[in-house]
Amino acid sequence: MIYADHAATTKMSRTAMDAMRLCMEETWGNPSSLHDVGQKAALALWSARERIAACIGACPEEIYFTSGGTEADNWAILSAAHEGAKKGKRHIVSTAFEHHAVLNCLQKLEKQGFEVELLDVHESGTVSWRQVAGAIRADTCLVTVMYANNEIGSILPVERIGAVCREKKVVFHTDAVQAAGYLPIAVGAQNIDMLSLSGHKFHGPKGIGVLYAGKGIVPEPLLAGGAQERGRRAGTENVPAAMGMAAALEEVCASMEVNRKKLVSLRDRLIAGLSAIPHAALNGERSNRLPGNVSFCFEGVEGESLLLLLDGRGICASSGSACTSGSLKPSHVLLAIGRSPEVAHGSLRLTLDAENTQEEVAEICRAVSESVERLRAMSPLWKDKVSGKKPFVL
Secondary structure (H helix, E strand, C coil): CEECECCCCCCCCHHHHHHHHHHHHHCCCCCCCCCHHHHHHHHHHHHHHHHHHHHHCCCHHHEEEECCHHHHHHHHHHHHHHHHHHCCCCEEEEECCCCHHHHHHHHHHHCCCCEEEEECCCCCCCCCHHHHHHHCCCCEEEEECCCECCCCCEECCHHHHHHHHHHHCCEEEEECCCCECCECCCCCCCCCCEEEEEHHHHCCCCCCEEEEECCCCCCCCCCCCCCHHHHCCCCCCCHHHHHHHHHHHHHHHHCHHHHHHHHHHHHHHHHHHHHCCCCEEECCCCCCECCCEEEEEECCCCHHHHHHHHHHCCEECECCCHHHCCCCCCCHHHHHCCCCHHHHCCEEEEECCCCCCHHHHHHHHHHHHHHHHHHHHCCHHHHHHHHCCCCCCC
16 A cells, blocks of 8 residues: 555654553543642643644743644634734735635634635745735734645745734734644744644644644633633643644654655656656646645546546545545635646645655556546547547646
8 A cells, every 4th residue: 555645644653652652551630630640641731832832933831732723723813813803903814725724714704794815826836925915904913824735735935924924013824734744833933923733744643733822812712611721722631642743743843854855856756757647737836845745637537536546556645635525626726726627626636755665656656647548548528639629728
């Protein structure tokens, strides 16, 4: 089996599993309890907070544990929006190809009277800091722009965007779920006010995430309950998951540069191999993308059929975000960068990790090429294109 769907989730590392098991065996108490067993759990939770903070250049007091990236995104956006509304500011700037955790939250705010401005995305798969600067108004309360796109892997200029927001005194939030472990994060140097992470994207456990909220930003409670997370998030903390997330993040950050070099080599070989397929197109730029992300569109092919053929050959891939795999609509990300609905339906996302090999990349190239050829041979639409009855798009 070749696993090439690391953007959907990663296998938990042995380091993370060992950290969780040790925590469940030795610090299993409720961290809110005042007795010795509870206080040992509280110390473990604080340790996890310190370690995660150190990985992103933050202070422990700025780290809040969540159930994952979706909750962290919602928490950041709703908090900033409601705080802005108190000052008469109801304008929010974002992009047209954000994760649905952001876009659907923004739709919710629109129903509450907020004005959401979604910036157009370049064909290269990015948004410039100048676009953001031009969109900010006197009544803008929040800019939320992802660090790296979850489907096509394009990297956005968060440091420059953050600098613009800092200059104009607007809160800047970035969804860094796909970037963590693959790109450096330094919240201070990158002018980030709020940031979202999810443990299972970098070999940590599922069901645990982090919201970073810088000094001076107090997230409003989304849940009514106890006083956990310094009164900001009710509910007994998942200490083992927090410890597993901290261990995983430390490990990937320590090996980030070595892994990046290996992944870039694998990624570029995969791009070269798939580019040889006729009427295929890479989504986004070749270099300004996550080191392990490869996203292609193949004309005359349905992405779902391609995935099934690849799965039959032992290759795990996706056609886009795993969160929208049940949708029949073409990817909003691909539409945002200018792909037609017909072409967007023929998308394939391959996301690699340091555990992948050159031999696996070679097999993926063979399997994709042969599967695309097989599907096109069965397609009446493809026969019309080859015969000249209908034009090629790619």
